[in-house]
Amino acid sequence: MEESHIEEGERQNKLLDVAPALISVHPSQKSVAVTVGSDLRVFNLIDNSPVTLVDEANESFHKDSIRAIRYSESGKLFVSTxxxxxxxxxxxxxxxxxxxxxxxxxxxAVAVSHDDSYVCYADKFGVVWVVELDGINEGQILPSKKGVPLFSHYCSIITSLEFSPDGRxxxxxxxxxxxxVTVFPEEPLQGAHEIQSFCLGHTEFVTCIAFVSNPELAQSYLMSGSGDSTVRLWDITSGSLLDTCEVSTVAGHLETNESEPTQVTVTDICAIPDSSLAAVAIQSFQGILLLSCDLSAHTLSITKVIKIPGESFIPTSISLSTSTLWMVSGASNGSSQPGYSRVRVISCIESEKSSILEDEQIPGGTKLLEKLQGKVSVEESVMIAAAEAVRAAMSSLLMKKQYSEEKREFRKRSRNDKKTTN
Structure with missing residues (x-):
């Protein structure tokens, strides 16, 4: 009886355990990667061909939903987890x-140091781990390694990791x-013990962070998105909140009444290199916003709203290379059926002449779409269902599951570190 009750609870949790499709583009636009559930798909933009992944240790690659992907700043490494x-x-x-x-x-969440020497990753218990990548720049297959604890948020789920532009x-x-904001130590394997600041001001979970900078100014500033319908600008040295930009009204979500405004979640932020601009994706908005940051005046403002016409395309992840913005929409519920995603591209994102490319205009064309989407065309009903699934599951992904007392006891007994070995 106890086990059947627990299994029913696990099934209900699984229904809400939706993994949004993710996209990441090589810094020099040599390749682009998309994940849907446990499926990692990569396309080589230089050779105009799909990439075959080689994993000598594990033929099945990932066995469950991928939650974070990232190219290193040098473009030599790619991390999935x-x-x-x-x-x-x-x-x-x-x-x-x-x-x-x-x-x-x-x-x-995952981050790679600027010199490709360390990979940091965070788990659902709020611990950030670090792994040293000695010898990896030569393309060597490294011996099996284990992460070393760097610091902890004490049971608060970490949603995003990022190194500052100067690596400090x-x-x-x-x-x-x-x-x-934690000082990254000279010897990370011994832990990070110095906190520079905390950036406090959001009223809901923080979903994404990105640095924005201008070549004319030495200092970079942090932008953050949240479930409170805002993008905020920070000085990380002091932790000071410099400005707040409300995005829900622009996205078409008007207040239902005066006491209970409708909130939307900022799902992704992508800063344009050497610019004061950033692209922002919103949970239920069919397009993206372009935000401008006046770094001298420390202000944020919306400069452009780009809507995706003709289909129900709501980006679940965005990535930028040079002046081209890549977007993906899709989701997977962890089932054995293959997941489908939809890829769209906006060229010259920072200029007045920015345009949403048609499928045949996208770098790689139909070959790329067939690889990254699972097939060339994706039915609109599939994309609508994916958008609804992500919207319904967003809060669940960032909340700790609530268990009954008997279920907690059952989980304690079945923990791996409590099992006896013969």
Missing amino acids: GDDKLVKIWSAESWRCLNTICSEKRVT YILSADRDFKIR
């Missing part, structure tokens, strides 16, 4: 898996409304 507790480090040139790190808990700090955003 997620619910299967595996952090996989790939060569972004040969697409061989160079190392697989086994995490103790499910992984929610590692920033971590979490479900409990805060952003922590």
Whole structure:
């Protein structure tokens, strides 16, 4: 009886455990990667051909939903990680898996140091781990490694990790409304013990962070998105909130009444390099916003609203390379059926002549779409269902599951670290 009750609860949780489709583009636009559930799809834009991943240690690659992907700043490495507790480090040139790190808990965010020396990843218990990548720049397959604890948010789910442009700090955003700025130590394997500041001001979970900078100014500033319908600008040295930009009204979500305004979640932020502009994706908005940051005046403003016409395309993830913005929409509920995604591209995003490319105009054309989407065309009904699934599951993904007392006791007895070994 107890087990059947627990299994029913697990099934209900699984229905809400939706993984949004993710996209990441090589810094020099040499390749583009998309994930849907556990499926990692990569397309080589230089050769105009699909990429075959090579993982000598594990033929099935990821076994559960991928929650974070990222190219390193140099473009030499690519990291994927997620619910299967595996952090996989790939060569972004040969697409061989160079190392697989086994995490103790499910992984929610990942970051790579600017010199490719360290990978940091965060788990659902709020712990940030660090792995040293000695010898990986030569494309060597590394021996099995384990992460070393760097610091902790104490049971608050970490949603985003980012190194500061100068590499001095590692920033971590979490479900409990805060952003922590930690000094990245000279010897990370011994832990990070110095906190520079906390950026406090969001009233809901923080979903994404990105740095915006201008070549004319030495200092970079942090932008953050949240479930409170705002994008905020921060000075990370002091933790000061410089400005707040409300996005829900622009996205077409008017207040239902005076006492209960409708909130929307900022799902992704992508800063345009060497510019004061950033693209912003919103949970239920069919397009993106372009925000301008006046770094001298410390202000944020919406300069452009780009709507995607003709279909129900709501970006679940965005990525930028040079002046081209890549977007993906889609989701997976972890089932064995293949997931479908929809890829769209906006060229010259920072200029007045920006345009939404038709499928045949996208770099790679139909070959790319067939690889990254699962097929060339995706039915609109599929995309509508994906958008609804992401919208329904967003809050659930960032909340701790509530268990009954008997279920907690059952889970304690079945913990791996409590099992006896013969």
